[in-house]
Amino acid sequence: MSETPYQEAQRAYEARIAAIGAEEMVINMGPQHPSTHGVLRLQLITDGELVKEVIPHVGYLHRCFEKHAESMNYGKTIPFTDRMDYLASMNNSHAFVMGVERMLGIEKQLPKRVEYIRVLVCELNRIASHLIAIGTYGIDIGAFTPFMWCFRDREHIMNMLEWASGSRMLYNYIWVGGLFYDLPVGFEARCAEFVQYFKPKLAELDELLTNNRIFVSRTANIGVLPADVAINYGCSGPMLRASGVKWDLRRVDDYSVYPELEFDIPIGEGEMGHVGDCWDRFKVRVEEIKESVRIIEQCLDRLTKALKRTADFDPRALVPKKVNLKAQDYYVRAENPKGELGFYFVTQEKTDIPKRVKARGPSFHNLSVLPELAKGVLIADLIAILGSIDIVLGEVDR
């Protein structure tokens, strides 16, 4: 095979790995290691039990999202966005759809009921995503029970979203200009029942894991991420908030109906150790679940009273037959469970196929800070740090 140009960095990297002496050892963690939450390969350069350097290798799950998006219209791309962060499909398609709607200029005309249903399903999905983050984090540290408990509760959410959309994880429920269908009859009541069931479970989870002494000693003061480093590395979502920065796009951008809803933005306070440690990142997710429950209660209240279902309500009334856009570019960002999910559109005249769609995955940038966090830690702590980042490889690799 002929040598391609622009390989200097690759050659330099290979030479560096080859030159590693007898005192250091190169260890491969992944791509099939269970604690990497997917197909992530970490190359560790270790000195005994200490990690001197971590080199992440990503891309094992690269599915050419951006190339696909350039070959089909906006509506057909929505199922592909579902597959990016497959633990929070609703939130992905919400962000994508908002971008297209703003370019069309129809975002203000959407019926309130559509917006509230969107927020309701997104927050349900946020809880499901955080439950996975918490449960698998427990199992990384060696606690098996919280994992089972979290998955049990998440299953209720999966069942509800399946009822609404027809699919368990990859919904294609939020469409440009509306929704696939209205909520099924009785959804609001079942959701309210779930909230009643779920609240005491959160208290149980706190007792079992959050304040568990073994868990705290494994996570407090480990992997401290200062706020300035977090910002410089483009970290967002719970990762940034755990470092003490109150930055939530639901409040900053005030998109959808979030300005009408009451919720707080939990930030890391260093309760058990230092601000920005692994425990803080975990705790922020737990607190966010509680805030999401608050949002869901408010949505349910409005969906059953002021915005009650009517016989003539059509959630597809504004869905355009063809998305006709003038040539422009637009960057939309939204708060995903993992952080800032952005889509950058470059549209073309006279066609509903975009010229370019770039996806900014929050996990990708949250992961990029790992080499910085992992300098000089123990191998066992590296697992704790990686788990606290909460990556989804579908979104890292897109």
Added chain:
Amino acid sequence: MDDQAVGTLSRAFNMDVFLRVKSLLAAQFGEAVVVGEEVAGLQPALIISGEWLPQVCLFLRDHEATYFDFLSCISAVDNGPAAETFTVVYHLASIPHQHQLTLKVMIQNDRRLDNLPVVPSVSSVWRTADWHEREAFDLMGIYFEGHPDLRRILLPDDWHGYPLRKDYEEAETYHGIPIK
């Protein structure tokens, strides 16, 4: 920042910020640094001369009126085989001021694979640019001068070509495996 900090997208991307940044840059670096602007769309963009990019970014990051401390996104755009240009788009955000800005750099290039378009790296300004630029190099073939470790990131190390280019043609085989 307080809980009730309100802002809309139109405020975040408003023309005031855009114009203020434009005049700040002209005062600091001279008129030549801004080579154009796009104000027709929903989000105005400044087109910056490529050679000034790292200095401009560092200035915008640290100046008290702008504080663009958060780099949201770097996107490389292929303007098509006819145009012979590439655009690299930088979406900046400011956490203290809660505003946003789009910077663009246009590069002329003949699309030959041994002559990639060159843009100075901004990874010294924002560390997050490291992976953004590796991705743009990997998929679009933009060479970022001064990048500490410009390896492919999503595709295998021995991949040929840059798939997001409009004139990319898939290989027939990869290591002897038919892939078409």
